[in-house]
Amino acid sequence: MNTKKYYITTPLYYVNDKPHIGHAYTTLAADVLARHLRSRDIPVHFQTGTDEHGSNIEKIAREKGIEPKAWCDGISADFRGLWKTLNIKYDHFIRTTDPAHEAGVQAVFEKLIKSGDVYLGSYDGLYCRSCEAFYDESELKEKNCPVHGKPVEHVSEETYFFKLSKYEKALLEHYEKHPGFLSPRYRAQELINFVKSGLKDISISRTKVAWGVQVKSNPKHTVYVWFDALLNYATGAGYNPDGAGPDFDTLWPADVHLVGKEIFRFHGVIWPAMLMALGVELPRKVYAHGWWTINGDKMSKSRGNFIKAEDVVQEYGVDALRYFIFREVPFGQDGDFSMEAFKRRYNADLANDLGNLFSRLMNMAAKYLEHRMPEKPEGSEIFSELSSWTPGIQRSIEELQFGDALERIWQAVSRLNRLVDERKPWELAKKDPAALKPFLNEMVWCLRLIAGWIDPFMPDTASKMQLQLGVGKTQTAGAEPQKVPPLFPRKQEEKDKPKDIRTN
Ligand code: MSP
Secondary structure (H helix, E strand, O other), X not given: OOOOOEEEEEEEEEOOOOOOHHHHXXXXXXXXXXXXXXXXXXXXXXXXXXXXXXXXXXXXXXXXXXXXXXXXXXXXXXXHHHHHHOOOOOOEEEEOOOHHHHHXXXXXXXXXXXXXXXXXXXXXXXXEOOOOEEEOHHHOEOOEOOOOOOEOEEEEEEEEEEXXXXXXXXXXXXXXXXXXXXXXXXHHHHHHHHHHOOOOOEEXXXXXXXXXXXXXXXOOOXXXXXXXXXXXXXXXXXXXXXXXXXXXXXXXXXXXXXXXXXXXXXXXXHHHHHHHHHOOOOOOOEEEEXXXXXXXXXXXXXXXXXXXXXXXXXXHOHHHXXXXXXXXXXXXXXXXXXXXXXXXXXXXXXXXXXXXXXXXXXXXXXXXXXXXXXXXXXXXHHHHHHHOOHHHHHHHHHOOOHHHHHXXXXXXXXXXXXXXXXXXXXXXXXXXXXXXXXXXXXXXXXXXXXXXXXXXXXXXXXXXXXXXXXXXXXXXXXXXXXXXXXXXXXXXXXXXXXXXXXXX
């Protein structure tokens, strides 16, 4: 029997526009977790992808004068391009236009029509195209969509319904029995209350949207984008009610669906109810993180306030971005993205704390350890203390508390900086050379620990450090260290920049 892989997913991003830092956030979180688990030899499967159907995408493509599929091909490729730039290593990129996914959606629909969980009726309600979601009048903010702030449309048509109401009790029981299913806990109550307040059946097909998966037995209907997209988690793993692919058993149930808080309901209520209707085991966890905002407003292309990851990467490098987004704000909560804060952290945490520590020590190691990496230090207090932090750091990453892990790692960096300041190895070199080598030896081994800890967050930096620290794949001591440029070249602070003396 094949061993179960740890299956991590991100939402499928809409291809209405190019990706921004908000999309990168979830995908990077999945990447950090995946890299961490892989480093512990835990088999992982990380799936991401693009959500390509629906009236919004169709409308945008038509406005650009392009066929919807051609438009989707372009933007979906942009997402993959950004994931490459950001050093994100996923195992599978699914598109909702993939034939295997579409076939899975059609088969699910037919199965649920047969079982009576999906039935034909008519719908009359309010719809936001950007969310691709129906809203109750009471949910609107000043008559607009509560997420996008844009007007909603009145929609009235024949539709298939999914019997969500039937699963109210089963959902509540599931939440009760599996307290980790809706995470973090502080977001769970809102969903539980929503379910307790009574679930209505939901409309899951459209007759006026051509760009979608056709209902096989009634082709004038296309499947509602959310019903289609949510199924990706299962179809991407090989699920099809007419016969699952060979990987499904090793992947399902998904271990964690990472999502933004605005789509928690879809993942914490509708998706598990769909799985219950299909008789498929539920995922182990849905984790809803917060939003990156700009001046308090959600970062979003449709609102016109967003930061392009490529621009940040160009100036600061990939690892600085990967560090900042998980260090600045606890994963789960909202946070404001500002380039001033970014630069501050870059200079303080990366260029100064880590970068300087590393270059100071490596220069001395190169000189006084004669370019040879030493054997593991026996009886080093600092090394054994820091080594004992490893399980805590690992736990934080596994619990998706990325900020806690980084904070702990930077506590270690500060400890080492303090120790170097106290012991003053440059003076030891003159006054007590016999004490210098063992000290540098300890420091080099502590840096090895740090390089290992930061690896899931900053893989390039970790490799650069490891190269210079002589950490080979086999972790042999005695390797020749390599010279590499500074890890994080300092950026000039605005206040230090030469004043512009031109007048006009
Ligand atoms: N297509 C749906 C999801 C279907 S999943 C079966 C969708 N797409 S989206 O393009 O709007 O992406 C939403 C996701 O992108 C959020 O849930 C979150 O993961 C990420 N983010 C988009 N903007 C974000 C912020 N401003 N801040 C943090 N994450 C953000 O919804």
